[in-house]
Amino acid sequence: MSNAPLMPMATAVWLVDNTTLSFKQIADFCKLHEVEVQGIADGEVAKGIKGYNPIISGQLTREEIELSSKDNERPLQIKSTDVEVSGEDKKIKKYIPLSKRQDKPDSALWLIRQHSILKDSQIAKLVGVTKNSVTSIRNKSYWNYNSLTPKDPVALNLFSQKDLLDAIEKAERRIVREKKQKEKAKLAQQVSN
Numbered sequence: 001m002s003n004a005p006l007m008p009m010a011t012a013v014w015l016v017d018n019t020t021l022s023f024k025q026i027a028d029f030c031k032l033h034e035v036e037v038q039g040i041a042d043g044e045v046a047k048g049i050k051g052y053n054p055i056i057s058g059q060l061t062r063e064e065i066e067l068s069s070k071d072n073e074r075p076l077q078i079k080s081t082d083v084e085v086s087g088e089d090k091k092i093k094k095y096i097p098l099s100k101r102q103d104k105p106d107s108a109l110w111l112i113r114q115h116s117i118l119k120d121s122q123i124a125k126l127v128g129v130t131k132n133s134v135t136s137i138r139n140k141s142y143w144n145y146n147s148l149t150p151k152d153p154v155a156l157n158l159f160s161q162k163d164l165l166d167a168i169e170k171a172e173r174r175i176v177r178e179k180k181q182k183e184k185a186k187l188a189q190q191v192s193n
Contacts, residue, residue: 003078004031005059007052009040014051016041020069021076029076096128100156104129105144107153108137114150115164117171126159126167 005011008030015026016037023041027034039045054060059078068074096104104127111123112134118126120134127134136142154161 005029005054005078006057008032009046010049010052011054011059012037012040013046013049014053015065017051018053019065021065022072025068025072025074025076029078096158100158103151103153103156103158105133105137105142106148106151107156107158108134109148110150110152112138115168115171117175118167119171119174122167122171126163127153128158 009032012026012030012032015021015029019026023034023037026032027037030037036045055062055065060076061079064077064079068076107127108123108129111118111126120131120138123134124131133142137145137148142148153159154164
């Protein structure tokens with residue numbers, strides 16, 4: 001990644017208008033040619049470009065500009081512009097068009113029929129409907145149940161295959177855990193008798 005400021009031309013416009021830095025210092029800082037900076041000062045280059053203040057954006061400090069203004073040989077030093085990128089994928093709610101919103105209850109019905117081990121809350125989270133809607137679909141008391149047709153939500157692009165597999169794995173782990181708890185309770189009851 002280059003060490004140039006954001007919006008170099010606009011930053012150069014601001015530096016020309018608001019500082020006493022030399023053209024060479026501004027050109028070096030903004031990664032522009034010295035002639036371009038002179039053209040900005042003459043009004044021949046960057047007509048209509050609004051200056052971008054590098055102090056407000058955190059790329060320069062006022063002290064840095066003052067130090068370089070006093071010494072024409074001293075180059076401007078950009079503040080570190082490293083942005084921390086997290087390794088986690090943040091789940092962003094995806095917009096579902098109106099025409100596809102009817103697919104949500106249809107998808108919930110498909111999941112209920114194809115993957116009955118999933119809890120209502122898991123289906124609701126995957127599909128993007130309320131838990132009450134999923135429960136009413138499972139109980140066949142959903143207001144529009146007779147017009148529902150099961151549709152694969154992965155094929156409809158409501159969520160990814162990975163999301164579905166993760167939910168199924170979680171449900172399988174829950175079932176194993178519940179089975180172990182029942183066995184422990186049964187053993188404890190036999191021991192107490």
